[in-house]
Amino acid sequence: MSSQSEFWDDERKIREAFNVSNFICPMKGINYPCVVCKECQKMELKQYFLENGLIEKTKNSSLISLIIEIKDPFDDMLLKRICKTLFKETGIVMSEPEPGFSVTFFITPALLEKVESKEDLIKFIKDFPHTFLTETISAKSALNKWERVTAKRLAWNMGVR
Numbered sequence: 001m002s003s004q005s006e007f008w009d010d011e012r013k014i015r016e017a018f019n020v021s022n023f024i025c026p027m028k029g030i031n032y033p034c035v036v037c038k039e040c041q042k043m044e045l046k047q048y049f050l051e052n053g054l055i056e057k058t059k060n061s062s063l064i065s066l067i068i069e070i071k072d073p074f075d076d077m078l079l080k081r082i083c084k085t086l087f088k089e090t091g092i093v094m095s096e097p098e099p100g101f102s103v104t105f106f107i108t109p110a111l112l113e114k115v116e117s118k119e120d121l122i123k124f125i126k127d128f129p130h131t132f133l134t135e136t137i138s139a140k141s142a143l144n145k146w147e148r149v150t151a152k153r154l155a156w157n158m159g160v161r
């Protein structure tokens with residue numbers, strides 16, 4: 001970490017992770033994301049520590065990994081499912097997070113082209129742990145409602161009046 005970036009807040013570090021260009025990987029010869037192979041000499045790998053996460057940035061791609069404090073196995077399942085679905089939907093959320101982390105965002109110039117507002121995405125990533133935990137509350141309330149309605153119907157089918 002450079003002496004200057006030590007004083008950056010998380011938002012500033014995530015903004016820096018977005019600072020990627022269409023650098024052609026000399027190892028792979030194509031526009032391969034260097035942050036995935038992490039083998040070539042010219043990728044300029046940098047690491048930035050977040051309050052609850054880690055950024056790995058190279059010239060053409062970045063990984064932003066966050067830890068979400070999850071104690072409930074149901075929430076853990078929800079997170080895995082939403083990450084896989086968001087991967088299919090956006091390509092920006094990785095279907096499998098980096099080892100040791102709860103969620104990993106993948107940044108390349110091509111993926112950023114699909115994004116309407118980079119600043120909104122920076123805030124989204126920064127707030128994601130909080131957003132996710134809020135969403136688990138609505139998932140649980142939907143499940144509770146399903147339980148009540150289904151139990152009533154099944155009790156009726158059982159002939160219990």
Ligand SMILES: [Zn+2]
Pocket residue numbers: 025026027028032033034035037038039040043
């Ligand atoms: Zn490379």
